[in-house]
Amino acid sequence: MRKWGLLFALMASLLFSLFACSSKEEMKTLRVAEVTRSIFYAPQYVALAKGFFEDEGIKVDLTTTWGGDKTMTTLLSDGADIALVGSETSIYVYSQGANDPIINFAQLTQTDGTFLVSRNKVENFSWDQLKGSTFLGQRKGGMPQMVGEYVLKKHNIDPQKDLTLIQNVEFANIANAFASGTGDYVQLFEPTASIFEQEGKGYIVASFGTESGRVPYTTFMAKQSFLKENEKDIEKFTRALYKAQQWVQTHDAKEIAKAIQPYFEDTDVALIEKVVKRYKDQGSYATDPILDEEEWNNLQEIMEEAKELPKYVDYSTLVNTSFAKKAEQ
Structure with a gap:
């Protein structure tokens, strides 16, 4: 009996190891290029720190690319799968006649920062x-x-x-x-x-x-072809983001600051808390990933006022809310 017990334990251990290896192998890596490292993007770091992406089977490889031009260049040259940057950059790319337009699929911040x-x-x-x-x-x-x-x-x-x-x-x-x-x-x-x-x-x-007022100030975007070829992974990514947005919405600035401090090691946690509270109080953090049409039009009005809008782009052309809506469900 003892022999059978040992054999059973060994087989169970082996099966567990195989399952663990299999789970690790199934973890999909998505390369994200963020335009800067900022407390303004707190929900993204909450999703990373709390393991929300991993819970969805997604490993996020995060790189800071320091500037809109560099971030978009990284995305266009396939140096990243997803970019976190201002929505205006997708309009600039589209106006240059891109064959594979950059699509906004999840909103992170909804005011200027x-x-x-x-x-x-x-x-x-x-x-x-x-x-x-x-x-x-x-x-x-x-x-x-x-x-x-x-x-x-x-x-x-x-x-x-x-x-x-x-x-x-x-x-x-x-x-x-x-x-x-x-x-x-x-x-x-x-x-x-x-x-x-x-x-x-x-x-x-x-x-x-x-x-x-409210604008799609910072959004997650990807090439149209990438979204089509990786629908399930983008769904998982957006669902993890939504979990983080809800977590930020229901927790106070002190808890959020403690969660994201590893991403701001040189910044005192009390200062992080102060900044998070300021952004929360003015409603900068989007509470869901849906970029709505009113925000899109406000963005283009601001661009037009600054004489920086190359041409008006219809909301449905560069915005895909299907992933965000599924995340909410």
Whole structure:
């Protein structure tokens, strides 16, 4: 009897090992290129940290490509399967006559993520105080710059006439340029804006996200051919993302900060919590992956206002919500 018991245990162990190996082999790797590493993308890191992608049989190979142009180039050259970047980039590619258009399939953020930072402390800020100032804006043609100009015009400020607008500084160098003395005001993402405030280098006076309304600011996108050939994997990816979005929605900033801290090792967890709360309070994190038509039209209105819209593109041409809708089910 003892012999049979040992034999049974050995066979069970062998079967378990084979099953484990088989499961590992079935895990599909999807290469994701993110435009920057930012607390603004908290739900993505929650999905990674909480194992939501792995639960769906997906392994995410995440690379930071630092900038919209580089991210889109990486996707177009098959250096990545999926890109996390502003939806405007898909419009730029489509307008150049792409045979295999880039399709937006899941939304991550639904407002602008930048803040207006003043060099000097302002007790009672009003937008007209920017008139006559030097404003260090974001790279021309990108969503931050277009939203920045859109908001200025909304407050009756002509970006070309009412202030000195600087737009020739690379995205990665904008914060350093401001810290070195360039500009009276600067448009910055978090956590840089809050770090500057902590260090006395600047003061957050307004939110571009609050001012500009809802837009598909950052979305997951892929080539149309890739979506067709990998439908099941994209479904799984989107379902994991939706789980993370719901988790972010139902947990407080402290819990979210603790979950995503491994992706921001050089940032104090208290600062991460502060930034997450700021983004949550202004509704920056999309609560589901569906990019709706109103947001798409608002995006193109902002692009048109900035004279950066090559041509109007119909919502159904570059947006596929089927994966997002299945994820919700």
